[in-house]
Amino acid sequence: MKKAVLSILMLMLVISIPAACSKDPKKDDDSPQAPAVTETPAATPTPTEAPEPTPEPEIIVPAEPFDDQGRVIAVYGTPVLDGVVDDVWEKAGTVIPELKSSAAVQATGEFKVLWDEEALYTLYIVRDPVLNKASMNTYEQDSVEIFLDESNDKAISYQSDDVHYRVNYENTPSTDAGDPYRFTSAASLLKDESGNVTGYIAETAINWANPPSNGAIMGFELQINDANDAGIRAGTVNIFDGSNSAWQNPSVMGEVVLTGKEVKASSSRNTGMLNIYIKMAERIDPDNYVNSDILTEPLKNAKKVFNDESAAQPQIDAALDKLKEVIAQLNDGSGFVSVDSLTANEELPDPLTFFDGTKVASPADWDKRADEISRLYEYYMYGVMPDTSDEKVSYKVSGNELTITVEKRGKTVSFPVNFSVPDKNRIAMPEGGYPVLIAYLWLTQTEYANNKGYAVITLNTELIAADNWTRSGVFYDLYPYGDKWTEQTGALMAWSWGVSKILDALEAGAGKELNINPAYNIMTGVSRWGKAAAVTGAFDKRIKVTAPSCSGAGGMAMFRYKSEGKTYDYSSIGVNSPYVMTANEPLSSLQSSSEQHWFNDNFLNFKNVNALPFDQHMLASLCAEEGRYLFITGSYLYEDWTNPPAMWLTYLAAREVFKYLGLEDNIGIHLHKEGHMVTDEDMVYLLDFCDHHFYGRRIESNLDDLTKSLFLEPANSDPLFDKYLKD
Numbered sequence: 001m002k003k004a005v006l007s008i009l010m011l012m013l014v015i016s017i018p019a020a021c022s023k024d025p026k027k028d029d030d031s032p033q034a035p036a037v038t039e040t041p042a043a044t045p046t047p048t049e050a051p052e053p054t055p056e057p058e059i060i061v062p063a064e065p066f067d068d069q070g071r072v073i074a075v076y077g078t079p080v081l082d083g084v085v086d087d088v089w090e091k092a093g094t095v096i097p098e099l100k101s102s103a104a105v106q107a108t109g110e111f112k113v114l115w116d117e118e119a120l121y122t123l124y125i126v127r128d129p130v131l132n133k134a135s136m137n138t139y140e141q142d143s144v145e146i147f148l149d150e151s152n153d154k155a156i157s158y159q160s161d162d163v164h165y166r167v168n169y170e171n172t173p174s175t176d177a178g179d180p181y182r183f184t185s186a187a188s189l190l191k192d193e194s195g196n197v198t199g200y201i202a203e204t205a206i207n208w209a210n211p212p213s214n215g216a217i218m219g220f221e222l223q224i225n226d227a228n229d230a231g232i233r234a235g236t237v238n239i240f241d242g243s244n245s246a247w248q249n250p251s252v253m254g255e256v257v258l259t260g261k262e263v264k265a266s267s268s269r270n271t272g273m274l275n276i277y278i279k280m281a282e283r284i285d286p287d288n289y290v291n292s293d294i295l296t297e298p299l300k301n302a303k304k305v306f307n308d309e310s311a312a313q314p315q316i317d318a319a320l321d322k323l324k325e326v327i328a329q330l331n332d333g334s335g336f337v338s339v340d341s342l343t344a345n346e347e348l349p350d351p352l353t354f355f356d357g358t359k360v361a362s363p364a365d366w367d368k369r370a371d372e373i374s375r376l377y378e379y380y381m382y383g384v385m386p387d388t389s390d391e392k393v394s395y396k397v398s399g400n401e402l403t404i405t406v407e408k409r410g411k412t413v414s415f416p417v418n419f420s421v422p423d424k425n426r427i428a429m430p431e432g433g434y435p436v437l438i439a440y441l442w443l444t445q446t447e448y449a450n451n452k453g454y455a456v457i458t459l460n461t462e463l464i465a466a467d468n469w470t471r472s473g474v475f476y477d478l479y480p481y482g483d484k485w486t487e488q489t490g491a492l493m494a495w496s497w498g499v500s501k502i503l504d505a506l507e508a509g510a511g512k513e514l515n516i517n518p519a520y521n522i523m524t525g526v527s528r529w530g531k532a533a534a535v536t537g538a539f540d541k542r543i544k545v546t547a548p549s550c551s552g553a554g555g556m557a558m559f560r561y562k563s564e565g566k567t568y569d570y571s572s573i574g575v576n577s578p579y580v581m582t583a584n585e586p587l588s589s590l591q592s593s594s595e596q597h598w599f600n601d602n603f604l605n606f607k608n609v610n611a612l613p614f615d616q617h618m619l620a621s622l623c624a625e626e627g628r629y630l631f632i633t634g635s636y637l638y639e640d641w642t643n644p645p646a647m648w649l650t651y652l653a654a655r656e657v658f659k660y661l662g663l664e665d666n667i668g669i670h671l672h673k674e675g676h677m678v679t680d681e682d683m684v685y686l687l688d689f690c691d692h693h694f695y696g697r698r699i700e701s702n703l704d705d706l707t708k709s710l711f712l713e714p715a716n717s718d719p720l721f722d723k724y725l726k727d
């Protein structure tokens with residue numbers, strides 16, 4: 001019996017794995033669904049229907065939904081993942097989730113939980129009069145979620161054992177944290193007698209990382225996302241998490257206790273992970289690797305062991321280890337090792353030491369090292385800036401719009417940008433034209449900048465690369481996102497390409513026409529566009545001043561520096577009680593389905609920030625060059641997610657490289673009191689900084705302020721900060 005169930009489960013794994021691989025988002029919508037989703041073998045049973053009479057009914061007494069500690073009880077049993085409620089679910093208690101985040105929520109549900117040696121299984125029966133999946137944000141679609149803290153250590157941010165998955169009513173899965181291959185699902189629609197859709201059923205499985213035994217307790221939460229007919233999430237329904245923060249904070253989950261396994265029930269063979277890796281290996285395109293033949297034998301052996309009923313656990317584990325080993329050794333010809341082969345290091349990597357351990361010995365060496373850092377970022381994180389040497393860039397000016405046209409190998413794309421130039425009759429124009437602030441999206445202080453003698457150009461990034469998984473926009477029209485790392489450019493890098501085209505157009509004559517001097521440019525943006533601004537300045541050496549604002553993780557915040565849970569003294573900015581930092585944006589959030597398109601595929605393989613072969617002071621140091629500047633801004637208050645102390649650390653550590661090159665004055669930081677934005681105060685400092693460095697003008701601001709922060713105060717001291725403050 002177990003064998004039959006397992007083989008059906010395996011079949012389901014085969015069917016749903018392509019959809020489960022969120023790394024290929026293009027396929028998400030079109031991938032074939034498990035047949036059970038739309039064509040259930042029989043009329044979809046619902047739990048309220050009376051069971052069909054059977055000749056010898058087995059009497060099953062369902063478990064209680066909760067134990068006396070309030071934990072959800074998972075009962076031992078193996079369902080088939082097909083979107084149909086199997087008999088085995090009757091063993092499990094029915095959990096009725098009662099925490100609704102909003103009165104507008106119409107969905108109600110029932111959950112059941114089972115487990116065996118392979119996986120944790122959940123059944124969701126959701127009643128929902130309106131099913132909608134129009135939103136680009138998967139969590140805003142009608143869908144169900146599972147959160148699991150397998151080691152139950154209740155960390156306040158996602159660690160490698162914490163996972164968070166989702167599946168919508170059409171069985172499209174998405175992963176916010178964890179290995180997408182570990183999650184499988186099936187879904188089917190609930191209909192009333194007239195055939196009207198009244199809700200849906202979802203069955204999911206999470207394969208264990210570490211197979212548990214009876215009595216195991218884990219962090220656990222289930223959630224329904226209820227979309228309204230406008231495609232917006234009306235709210236959520238949860239068992240435990242009334243704060244709606246389990247997606248970023250595993251410690252708010254409730255718990256599940258695993259029960260009911262009979263001691264002699266099984267031989268405890270766990271082939272789940274082996275199966276997952278076999279499927280993964282089978283999906284690898286041999287053309288993408290120069291040594292793909294190393295996979296052949298280990299894969300053959302793994303399949304043999306998997307199909308051999310008599311294979312013991314050590315043999316299964318050995319086959320899995322070997323398969324993992326060769327997958328990690330696959331060589332894509334980049335000269336870089338796979339993410340799994342990188343050595344984890346808690347220490348900040350040294351910008352002045354090459355990847356192979358050689359020290360940078362001279363400023364000329366630094367140029368080579370900077371080149372290496374750029375290539376590390378292109379390979380492991382942001383994706384490649386493509387070779388643009390055969391592009392032809394032209395432009396047209398009309399009103400306040402500059403339309404830029406890029407032609408490459410017979411393909412042509414165009415996009416407009418808006419500009420605003422100071423009035424020549426009021427504001428003296430420097431020789432060569434006005435300096436220009438280029439901002440992603442918009443700039444609140446455009447009038448102020450114009451009055452100070454700065455032109456402003458704004459770029460709508462959505463035209464360059466859509467801010468979602470579709471990999472669409474004019475950039476991807478010219479450089480389609482592919483399977484090979486050399487064909488993968490994340491959205492932040494794609495947006496940067498857009499800025500480079502603005503500079504190309506200005507240099508090609510638009511600058512002269514508009515009274516703009518393209519050599520005197522400043523690049524800025526806020527939040528995700530702050531991350532992008534940092535990338536732009538790092539990769540286009542024509543950017544004179546790089547000014548990323550509130551950029552946080554993936555931007556100017558050091559990955560390896562966590563400030564959450566730490567206490568800060570902010571009394572000098574009028575905050576009286578100690579300021580306790582809440583969650584910083586974790587790696588898993590950048591890798592989630594709503595943000596992963598900012599990066600390439602390799603970046604999604606990092607499970608731990610310590611494995612990154614760089615940290616963000618190295619991105620910052622790519623601006624360290626004669627005549628180039630870095631001006632970091634951020635916010636002290638209510639910006640815990642962007643991790644301001646980690647941005648201060650990035651400043652301190654990057655300053656070492658600037659110092660090494662004799663350019664200490666070319667880097668500054670200004671953290672304002674509050675606001676996820678470029679504030680007026682930031683802009684005064686920024687333009688004074690530029691006036692001073694560009695033209696040697698007399699300015700009001702004290703530029704020494706740009707070397708200071710509240711994190712210098714004794715109560716906020718940290719040995720890591722101090723290390724950079726010694727001299």
Ligand SMILES: [Ca+2]
Nearest residue numbers: 080082084086
């Ligand atoms: Ca089923």
Ligand SMILES: [Ca+2]
Nearest residue numbers: 149153161162
């Ligand atoms: Ca955990």
Ligand SMILES: [Ca+2]
Nearest residue numbers: 128130226227
């Ligand atoms: Ca709904």
